Amino acid sequence: MGIWGLQQHLAVALLLFLSTATATADPNDEQCLTHLSQSLTDPFNNLQNWTQTTFASPCQGLTSFLHGATCNNGRIYKLSLTNLSLKGTISPFLSNCTNLQSLDLSSNQITGPIPPDLQFLVNLAVLNLSSNRLSGPVPQQLASCAYLNVIDLHDNQLSGPIPLQLGLLARLSVFDVSNNRLSGPIPASLGNRTGNLPRFNASSYEGNKGLFGYPLAPMKSKEGLSIMAIVGIGLGSGLVSLVLSFAGVCIWLRVTEQKSADEEGKISQLMPEY
CATH class of the missing domain: 3.80.10.10 (Ribonuclease Inhibitor)
Incomplete structure (x- = not known):
């Protein structure tokens, strides 16, 4: 060859x-x-x-x-x-x-659940698990995925608090956990971001009955009344009670005074004249 x-x-x-x-x-x-x-x-x-x-x-x-x-x-x-x-x-x-x-x-x-093991996907930039039936907590371990740009978990059955650690993801520009069963305060590092970090509006958190804090509207009671409205109603009820109590005392004094006058009249009639 x-x-x-x-x-x-x-x-x-x-x-x-x-x-x-x-x-x-x-x-x-x-x-x-x-x-x-x-x-x-x-x-x-x-x-x-x-x-x-x-x-x-x-x-x-x-x-x-x-x-x-x-x-x-x-x-x-x-x-x-x-x-x-x-x-x-x-x-x-x-x-x-x-x-x-x-x-x-x-x-x-x-x-x-969402496996905490996803933390080992160190190159992960986009995580979209939305519109499923996932349950359990949002893993705090996701904060180890430093390149995460998108976390979309909306429309699931996730519960528990939003991990504070997720606020450390400096590249995060899309964050949506709406329509789950999450509870507790929204971490300030996610709800009220400062500097050049992208901010997330209320639509990212809506649909979680137990979740509260900025940027969501003030919490409401089961009857749909705000805390300030409840306080106002309480103060108003107290004022009405005070007015009614005062009116009752006035009526009682008037009745008592009238009885005293009547009794004095009877006594003066019985006393002999000199």
């Missing part, structure tokens, strides 16, 4: 090696995808190609072989599985997709 033929064979072998290396999944990505597919139920078979065979080689450069996945340099960097009627829970092994920058599981029927 001549030198030219040897070079051709070496070139083909090198291309085959690079192709195989690129197509082979990162072990962390493969574990991430495997566990996520096991934790979710796909009633309409939208994720037919989510199989173990595909997980072994999900990317070819920038091309992804998985529905809803986007690749970058052979790694999964975006998952968008929105509005697919998915059920089940979010696997904590999702944190193995360490190159993930965007996670969108919105508009499904996913239940259970």
